[in-house]
Amino acid sequence: MGDVxxxxxxxxxxxxxxxxxxxxxxxxxxxxxxxxxxxERDEIVADLADLAVYQALLEGxxxxxxxxxxxxxxxxxxxxxxxxxxxxxQLLDEGQMRPHEPAFDPDPSSYVTWEYCRGYADAVLSDx
Numbered sequence: 001m002g003d004v005x006x007x008x009x010x011x012x013x014x015x016x017x018x019x020x021x022x023x024x025x026x027x028x029x030x031x032x033x034x035x036x037x038x039x040e041r042d043e044i045v046a047d048l049a050d051l052a053v054y055q056a057l058l059e060g061x062x063x064x065x066x067x068x069x070x071x072x073x074x075x076x077x078x079x080x081x082x083x084x085x086x087x088x089x090q091l092l093d094e095g096q097m098r099p100h101e102p103a104f105d106p107d108p109s110s111y112v113t114w115e116y117c118r119g120y121a122d123a124v125l126s127d128x
Contacts (some may be wrong), residue, residue, distance in 0.1 A: 019099050036095050044092045048085065054117035055081045057124055065103075067111040078106035 014020035036044070054066075057109045065080040079087070080103065112120075 011112070015110055019032065034095060036092070041092065044088055048088050048092070048122075050118070051081070051085055053121055058112065058117065060109060063112055064106075064110040066114055066117065067108065068114070076108070078103040078111045 054081060059081065064085055068077045068079065069075075070077050083103075091097050
């Protein structure tokens with residue numbers, strides 16, 4: 001059996017991806033993320049606490065999570081409560097967020113911005 005020429009193979013779907021799962025099989029270890037500063041850690045802990053409040057206030061009203069405008073791709077990313085919590089916790093634990101599968105066919109009306117959550121929480125909690 002002869003060698004297969006490179007142009008006869010399908011393109012590598014992970015070409016250039018620093019999170020390519022095959023990188024763990026051979027080659028150098030991936031670079032470690034820079035350690036978070038105390039200020040960054042405090043901000044993430046505060047975000048996790050805020051997220052718990054926002055979920056408690058909004059989930060019962062049919063809100064599934066938070067929508068974020070991505071500066072890299074220009075698209076909106078829809079994060080369910082548990083996914084966002086896991087991503088923030090991973091950032092706190094490992095200093096970086098790993099890629100994840102986007103929400104499948106999200107209903108944009110079921111997601112709100114972080115700013116909306118903050119304003120809603122402020123309004124509800126100020127009435128208490």
